[in-house]
Amino acid sequence: MLLLTLLSLQSFAQGKWKDYKISVKGDTINRVDRKGLRQGPWVVRQEAVRSERGYEEEGFYADDQKTGPWRRYTLEGDLEALENFRFGMKNGKCVYFNLAGHPIREESWRAIDPQNPYDTVQIFDINDPTRVTGTKIIKVEPTARKHGTWTYYDERTGRFAAKEEWINDKRKSDLAKGPDEGLEPIMPAASEGTASKSVKEALDATRPAYEKKEKVTKPAAVQAFEKKHSGKKKYDVRDGATGG
Known part of the structure; x- marks a missing residue:
């Protein structure tokens, strides 16, 4: 009876599926329909390649797209990830584990329907990221x-x-920032001799202190007078400057 049951299941599968496998429990897995689309329960094994670790994952396909919960294991059998899919893309909560079985990361995803690539998004107040000011319909990539x-x-x-x-x-924190917040001021480019005063001042502020000191050339008569009286009593010299 068991042999007849297996033969009948096999003949039924051969008529419905283009390709398939029989699991150790006798279930039909890794089904490919007559259109070449993956359907139903699947088990995928990827051997280690170069520096990439191998893995084994299991879940469901619907019309060649991953659907619902999927589990991924190391080749040693340790649980590595719990992922959820919709439209063949991650959707909802996904959790990843280390070798000790502790979660190291929890992700949250939202899959966009390829048949309806429009989404209604909420508009948040730039001063209060928790306050919704309205909604907007936008076109997005699936x-x-x-x-x-x-x-x-x-x-x-x-x-x-x-x-x-x-x-x-x-x-969410970036949505609360203003359009110019966090941007450094950019100085406009200017040719030599035509730079604006503000640009010159900004450049001067970045120069070392010793470069900011301007050298003043004394008149020849003053230099000769100071040389003649060097080491003697100081004299007041009028250099032609006016004012206090």
Whole structure:
């Protein structure tokens, strides 16, 4: 009876699927339909290549796209990642683990429907990133975007290390900044002799102190007078300057 059951399942699979495998439990996996699309439960094994570690993952395909939860293991059988997919892209919460089984990173993704590449995004107040001022419909590329909370843990201790908030692939903290915040002033280029006063002042401020001292050439008569009376009593010299 068992042999007849297996033969009937095999003949049924041969008629429905272009390609498939039978698991150790007798299940039909890695199915490819007559259109060449992957369907149903799949187990994928990737051997180590050069410096890249190998892995084995399992999950479901729907019309050749990863769908729902997927698990990834090391070749030694240790759980490495729990990922969720929609439209063949990461969607929702994804968790990654170290060899000790502790989470090292929690990601949050949002997949964009390829059949409807339009999304309604919230507009936040630039002075208060928690306050929504409105919404806007935009066209986006069908891809997975960072959206939600990303949490990082210390790989050795497993303790919380850092957290990031993302909104449609942009950090929430960046959305609260003004358009010019965080930008350094740029000095306009100017040819020699035509530079503006503000540019000259900015350049002077960066020069060493000894370069800022201007050398004053004394008149020849004053130099001769000082040389003649060097080492003697000082005399007041009128250099032609007026004022205090």
